[in-house]
Amino acid sequence: MSKTEDFSKHITEGYTCKGDFITLGGAILEGQPVENTHVNIPLKTLNRHGLIAGATGTGKTKTIQVLSEQLSQNGIPVLMMDIKGDFSGIAVPGEEKPFITDRHAKITLPYETKGFPVELMTISEQNGVRLRATVSEFGPVLFSRILDLNDTQSGVVSVVFKYCDDNNIPLLDLKDFKKVLQYATEEGKDEFTEKYGRISTASTGSILRKTIELEQQGAELFFGEKSFEIDDLMRIDENGNGYINIIRLTDIQDRPKLFSTFMLSLLAEIYNTMPEQGDAGRPELVIFIDEAHLIFDQASKALQDQIESI
Numbered sequence: 001m002s003k004t005e006d007f008s009k010h011i012t013e014g015y016t017c018k019g020d021f022i023t024l025g026g027a028i029l030e031g032q033p034v035e036n037t038h039v040n041i042p043l044k045t046l047n048r049h050g051l052i053a054g055a056t057g058t059g060k061t062k063t064i065q066v067l068s069e070q071l072s073q074n075g076i077p078v079l080m081m082d083i084k085g086d087f088s089g090i091a092v093p094g095e096e097k098p099f100i101t102d103r104h105a106k107i108t109l110p111y112e113t114k115g116f117p118v119e120l121m122t123i124s125e126q127n128g129v130r131l132r133a134t135v136s137e138f139g140p141v142l143f144s145r146i147l148d149l150n151d152t153q154s155g156v157v158s159v160v161f162k163y164c165d166d167n168n169i170p171l172l173d174l175k176d177f178k179k180v181l182q183y184a185t186e187e188g189k190d191e192f193t194e195k196y197g198r199i200s201t202a203s204t205g206s207i208l209r210k211t212i213e214l215e216q217q218g219a220e221l222f223f224g225e226k227s228f229e230i231d232d233l234m235r236i237d238e239n240g241n242g243y244i245n246i247i248r249l250t251d252i253q254d255r256p257k258l259f260s261t262f263m264l265s266l267l268a269e270i271y272n273t274m275p276e277q278g279d280a281g282r283p284e285l286v287i288f289i290d291e292a293h294l295i296f297d298q299a300s301k302a303l304q305d306q307i308e309s310i
Helices: 003-014 043-047 060-073 098-106 135-147 151-166 174-185 189-196 201-216 256-273 292-296 301-309
Strands: 021-029 032-042 078-082 118-122 244-248 286-289
Touching: 003 021, 003 032, 021 060, 032 043, 032 098, 060 078, 060 244, 060 286, 135 151, 135 174, 135 201, 135 256, 135 301, 151 174, 151 189, 151 201, 174 189, 174 201, 201 256, 256 301
Parallel strands: 078 244, 078 286, 118 244
Antiparallel strands: 021 032
């Protein structure tokens, strides 16, 4: 058996899958593509966390694009965090070029230029469908974690949420929360003390300052109505292709609290909406975070803990 035949046999055996799979590409030996030697990934493995690593220019972003397109063709929606603005071109057919068609011919994979169903989204001032959530939907525990509060301050937040629940007061945005917080230690002080106990002005002052810090990073754009639904991210088009939802984050690098707030909301919504399935045969939604280090370097500890738990 020749070296090429042995290599092809090794790759084919290693990447032969049971059940549904996607094909990443063809194997290369000593710089040359090998015919009919394809690298496949079982769809069930994409239920798990993964890492695409490599030096600059080695194709990490292109790999995410290929994965997203393959998933879409298999009827699986994708949520993509796009920090560099590289992915919106997926929506339109690419330009057919000789070196691409030649490459596909050598690895014996069909090549077709096509566009995919795409929805552009944003959590900031950029163009796209605005993703939002209300303060009430976060609940006191998650909201306190976003603000990085201590136990005493978190207790005050719980009282504020309880007061609003008891009095049917909606907490839609940060302005609503600040108004109730100030009311608790000013004109509503006696009412709060009678029903819930005395609230320290020092605690409310600290909470207010951290809320303002969150506002300064643009969170007032995220909090409010109408809230996004997980179902909005899981659409299939009329041809059976999953939507590729691209969240534009090119202006978020210097606003880590805003990104952490959105991600905590998203992960909590996924956790509460989608039931535990164990080792399912295929994912219902796949999330990609391109250039993750740029937005996770300063991410809140609450977000890091939440990601590790899912």
